[in-house]
Amino acid sequence: MRHALRLSVSFLIGFTLSEYFHIAKGEWIVLTILFVLQPSYSETRRRLFQRTVGTLAGVIIGVLIIQLFSFSGQIVLMLASSYLFLIWMKRRYSISVIYVTIFVLCAFNIIANKGVDVMAPRLIDTIIGAIISFVVVRFLWPEWQYKKLPNLLSEAILKNTTYFKAILEEYKKPTTDDLEYRIARREAHRADNALVTAWQNMQLDPQKQQQLKKVAFKLTYLNHALLSYVSALGAHRNQNQQEKLSHQVFEIHILKALEESHHWLITQSNNKIENIEDTLEKISNQLLNTNKEITQIQYILLFNIAEVTLQILEQAKLFKLTSVATKPLK
Structure with a gap:
């Protein structure tokens, strides 16, 4: 409009x-x-x-x-x-x-x-x-890039969550038709690319409108890292059954934390962010101890996914990213 x-x-x-x-x-x-x-x-x-x-x-x-x-x-x-x-x-x-x-x-x-x-x-x-x-x-009604960051970040987390969920389904019930998995992967990469594009375009905005230039870079880097770890986890979905993850509790908790992270980015509930961070820290600690005993690559990737998600939330909270969010015209 x-x-x-x-x-x-x-x-x-x-x-x-x-x-x-x-x-x-x-x-x-x-x-x-x-x-x-x-x-x-x-x-x-x-x-x-x-x-x-x-x-x-x-x-x-x-x-x-x-x-x-x-x-x-x-x-x-x-x-x-x-x-x-x-x-x-x-x-x-x-x-x-x-x-x-x-x-x-x-x-x-x-x-x-x-x-x-x-x-x-x-x-x-x-x-x-x-x-x-x-x-x-x-x-005339300028639309600066920093105002798009909250929506782009929440969208990226949502697509990564859907991608992660599709990977878990592949682990549970491997199928020859992985259309849903491939669609989720494509959408996650598109959301990541949109976040990268916003950061790149921010370099051309007037200097005083580059309010979140540093946080945009950090969030872009962290989201790309999160997507990379999720993709690496998906790359191991076709391994032999005995080599796959033997515990479902970590994946379920991480999936729930990702879903709640997306919800927090939209609702800006301060109480909820503390609960999500506590959950992710517990998962990270448990996976870290597990990694000392079991060297399965999946456990290491789950640990990295939990850690990067926690860092994303910390960055969003530290810079109060959601406070500058604006609703797009419909």
Whole structure:
């Protein structure tokens, strides 16, 4: 909803400026806004840089290259540029902008022999559209990355819990059809990737909006470690039956602790967090003593899962991460 409103306001501003000042090829301002303006500030800033640099490079390269091609050569160049634009669109936007700029230059040169003439308006319109996009996303209902962290962390814990539960089911009743396990694994990795992306995008937010930069890094690292230990536990699910875990009490308690951790991240109940931490500490101590007697890799992984979960909760509580949570618009 926020993005839709920002996009509509940006279109209105761009169109008004184009009509009021009679800007040449003013429709390119609106087109630039459409491609540059993204749902978040960090994504818009990255796309703005790519669009501006790509357009500038496309203008310079296009003007130099077009002098070397005849009419037929320009048609071939135009077709090749349109194809390469589509190829690079999702891979690297800045390169795709270079090709589409060359395409526009060739098209106008073929139609009216004015390809070089429209390059100046294109560059100017691109800069105007980029500035409008930047100003709107910066000041109109900005959505900073640190506000997403609580929801992303709770989602990551939830997906890790589901993944862990699916692994335990595989241990209990091994099946050839492990579709649920693979789905849970994919969702857990997606949630982990979303947390990593939020931390990376936070580097592009204004300095004063990077309030949880350090805790975001720590939580990203810890969640990735948790997912790695859970995945390693799942990798051993197809071992011989006699080599599998002989006790179910540890797994059940860890699963319950993970579920309660997710619930705490949502409800922010201070009393409950103490109970979860006590449970995890007891499990860790019991597993540590067990590891001295039994060297099964599963026990070691369960110990690591319990320890990392405890560290995640300590970080979330220490920095009061949930106090900055904001509910997303629906």
